[in-house]
Amino acid sequence: MQQTDAAHSRLREMILEGVYAPGQRLTELEAAAVLAMSRTPVREALRALVSDGLVRATGRGVSVVDLGPQALRHAYEVRGALEGLTAELAAERQRRGEIAPAELTALERLVADAEEAADDGRPVDAARHNRCFHTRIATLSANPVAAGSLERLWDQIHISTRRSPAAPERRGHIAAQHRRLLAAIAAGRADEAHAAAREHVRDTCAAHERDETNKEG
Known part of the structure; x- marks a missing residue:
């Protein structure tokens, strides 16, 4: 074994x-x-x-695995639903005082590290910090089924999109969305956290589809 x-x-x-x-x-x-x-x-x-x-x-x-356009869109849709759920659950736990301050500090550090790596032209490091940020939120949701399902989806999406890194003009937008999501969780605003997480995933999917369309054109 x-x-x-x-x-x-x-x-x-x-x-x-x-x-x-x-x-x-x-x-x-x-x-x-x-x-x-x-x-x-x-x-x-x-x-x-x-x-x-x-x-x-x-x-x-x-x-x-190599997800085609339709399968990739489906994967993003499920990822958006699950990340909305885990963000909502994490915010609810924060509102109940079940999340240690050190956990929020760690999330803040991951957001900052992702921004710094992107600004320094280190896309691999930026992607790693980005994934760690979302994975940590899933862990803080205390729902292992959702967290495990997200891990599988993240792997499949990563493999199928790693050839298309985020465009430079999206760096600021991604950072702002991460900070909005983090602020909602830190304030214990479950509905806002849910909406922020889903919007972030939808935007990521739409950006990837635009990039692929531009390549074909």
């Missing part, structure tokens, strides 16, 4: 980092060679990745 977990963790990391591109085929034999492991733990790791939605079975191997 330990080797299987290690294989799963490393392959997931390589897929998210773009070592294996969306749509790329990966065989059990190839993965075992890359990881310097026997085929048994790698086989189990690939099955787990199929369950995670990161790869799809294709004959004698798997291929990295």
Whole structure:
């Protein structure tokens, strides 16, 4: 089990980092060679990745997920609903005094780190801080089902959109939306937090679709 977990963790990391591109085929034999492991733990790791939605079975191997436009839109729609829910729940917990001040400070730090990385031209770091910010909100919701579902969606969306980083002109807009969301949670305003989270995801989806349309044009 330990080797299987290690294989799963490393392959997931390589897929998210773009070592294996969306749509790329990966065989059990190839993965075992890359990881310097026997085929048994790698086989189990690939099955787990199929369950995670990161790869799809294709004959004698798997291929990295690559969501098409419609599937990606659907993923964003579900992500928006779930992030609205987790933001709302986090704000309600904050209103009841169930969230430690240090947690809000950590969220503020992640927002600042994401802004700083974007301004410095470090899009990979900016994306990492951005994801940590949203993941932490999901954790603060204290709803592990929603948080787990979001983790899976984030992985699928990340893989399918990592070739289209946020346009420079959107940096300020993203930062403002993050700060609005954080302010709503910190003030315990559940409805506002829900609306801010959903609006942020809708805008992100719309921006990606515009970018893809401009590329085609």
